[in-house]
Amino acid sequence: MATAEHLKSLIKAHIEHDDERFKTVVLQIAAYEAKLGHETLARELKQYAGKVCTSKGNIFRFNQQNSMLLMTLPSDRLADLVVSKELLERIERILDEYRNRYRLEKYGLSNRRKILIEGKPGTGKTFTASVIASELNLPLYTVQMDKVVTKFMGETSTKLRQVFDSVATSTGVYFFDEFDAIGADRNLDNEVGEARRILNSFLQFIEQDISESIIIAATNNSKLLDQALFRRFDDVLHYSIPSEDEICRLFDLKLKSFNTNYCISHVLVEHAIGLSHAEIIHVCDDAIKDAILRNGVINDRLLAKFIDDRRSAYSTKDA
Template sequence: MANAKLLRQLIKTGAEGNQEAFKRVSEQIIQDERAKNHHLLANDLEKVLYGRRNSSTPSLSALSDRLPKDKERDLPLLQIKESVRRLEDVVLSDENTSLLNEILQEHHRAETLKSHGLYPVDRLLFCGPPGCGKTLTAEVLASELGLPLAIVRIDSVVSSLLGETAANLRQVFDFISSVPMVVLFDEFDALAKERADNAEHGELKRVVNAFLQMLDAYEGKSLLVAATNHERILDPAIWRRFDEVLVFENPNLEQLRRLLSIKLRGLRREFDIDDSRIIGLFKGMSHADVERVLRRAAKDMVLAGKEFLSERHLQSAIKREDARRARTQRN
């Protein structure tokens, strides 16, 4: 917690109604908490001090009514959802956690940066295998910034009609430029595949060119997040269009321990989460794999009329997950 001197200054400036001094002392307290690695507290204090950014954002229903649509099939080009996941709900590497905190701090203090001719990052690229937290991290960003999450529907954006995919992308960019949101381009490689690939037809190459031009020209209010499981096939020109690149991987043993602690919170069990043997059962799994196994184990426990989750439930669920993975690989 903040030291006594800063707390005295905070109360004194607040009692005197000195808003500028109150803000300076508050910022010192936030910096002090962040230096102690109390990032969750620091982020919450920043949101209280600077206000949530969604004050000018229309309601979810109002946004949904305004969504642009594909002319070919009359399908909405985006899906709007409210995010409730918080920073403590996601388990990331130390490097990604640090980057995420920096990004949040930049956006919480956007006005301070702008007063010095600087701006918070607004283009992020998430890379890594499926199920390792890319989509969840985008949701966390939206929740922590108090913004809606807009997911670009690739199935609607990509059209069979000549020139319509680029036209759909233009509609998307026009929409997200006017309203503050966190915008997720999932399966991003479908729009940004390498143009040098001779197997691809000219229309896709024109789409990539158009997308690059729109990214270059983008000056909107939204934070753009592109996520891909296939970063190796991205066009080389894509990479420099993003301010930060976060690489996601399967969780290591320490991250697995933290993940189990979060997912099993409030569930009575017969084993200790810190037991290395229990953690080792999940070695090599992705975040999504772990969550699926624990959900199956919990269902097994409930349907069997048991009150405590046991190692047997975990092993049974893991066996089913292994069988599922084997079927997937055969197909």
Template sequence: MATQEQIRALLESHAEGDDKRFTAVALQLAAQAARNGQSRFASELKHLVDSMRSSKNNLKTTTLDPDVQSSLGDISSYVSVSFPNAKLSELVLSEQVRGSIQRLLLEQQQRDNLKLHGLCPDSHVLLVGPPGTGKTSTARVIAGELNLPLYTVRLETVISKYMGETAAKLKAIFDFAAISRGIYFFDEVDALAVKRTAENDVGEMRRVLSSFLQFMEEEATESIILAATNNPQLLDPALFRRFDLIIEYGLPDSKGVKSLIQNRLANASFSRIAWSKICEDAFNLSPAEICLAAEDAAKDVILSGREKITTEDLSSALAHRRSIMIHYAK
């Protein structure tokens, strides 16, 4: 039931024409109703909010209003919300990864058509690959392409040492996802779903994993659940069966290295670049590391008063980035 403060906030925001605050409080009420078992009322209220957002085109924004974060209610302390406008064309990806993302977007865009034929779009997706290969960027792109909010789950605040608390927080997140369509991103999901073995048989973590698996199995919602891991070998085998789609990310090939640098330094001037050497120097570096090296090279050119980036600038920056990674990998 709505509290006096929530009713007051609804009336004040309506009188002041503050649509963002009004919808934020309305979403709080919908989430509260869902947790109280009033799923029909929660769904109706969420539909009204979505209609209001659509008519006023308030969803597409790049800044986060404090009232939007407060709309998360009880889960606001361990879930953050943003509204990315990233596009798939901005990412340098392998054809296989790009194709998988395009298929996911297409299924979501035609989800009503699929349902008419008794089919459901993929909505549970696992992103697998080394750090810096584009998994987090993919979450932003999917949210941006579908014009949906991105809810990022901060697992360090979800996981608790107290019995039952982690599972309760997970339930609150999935309850909210059931009535608030969006992209729900669980990064480093191996913290929740580590493989069950005799060596790590901790009762509470087994219960957490069981709860997570159960929530993943529940009736599909309009939301998309994204999970990412750098260490798939740590995940419990049962988790893989809960995902409709698994996308594997790898390190860039020569074509990818060149595209990454050219895209990142699109406004820079280059001298004649020996791309074969640059690709050799970038071998086994992640896209994130290559982009950082490209930025370092561009900064060196600007600070030295020169106008064009040379092969030596890029090669030196890549070598420096590699030395850093080797040093901290020890």
């Protein structure tokens, strides 16, 4: 049956007329019951959750208790995440350990739930956080860094404490994007005393955290981060520009729903080398929209045109 914390959360959500929160707790209970082998009950609870409110899918909503958090209920699946085999295995391990965290606890072990993701923009860091939340039936709380980091001394640390209070009381996946804003190396010459205090506060909060939430921090450059951060995370995932195989899989994944007969050529794959995951997805979306609006078809020439458009967008950019 539901835990005492689940029941308290349900009652609180009902009193505050927070339908989104109520639905989230019901889904958490369903996931809990499924892990106990109560599949029928879990299925019924999920059906009830679907009737709680009319909004569904990726609807963004600020947490009513904490405006620094933007909550979504993602529906992305692991099968849609195109990464290397090694990365996929490590993400599957994170999911497997979370689902079996109570078994691990019996042996005095804890599951991986503090994750650092490093990689160039557009390589799938944010999408990974969304996939992990969706696969575990958890809400995704994106930390609004512009609301956390302020110019007033001591205020950022206070706001970080409020974020970690939510981590402890509202189970979910908490995503810190652009993490360098609070995790920059304390030894950098341009780092002032307040920045060091912010990082020290984060180190303290993440080390003390023993909740069931998953914490994911993402950065475009791990070299900017303080070395003390790395031992606070259970796993570090390094993302890179897609390989030729990943490029093929991305094109296939995005185009097969629109044109099942199209088969990407090796020449086009080579032409796309160097683009990020996000840029290739944009190329596919542009090609699909063009084919729809012009009653045309998707072919190598059309895709090559949009690949060139993507490249030209950066060709005049000064470093």
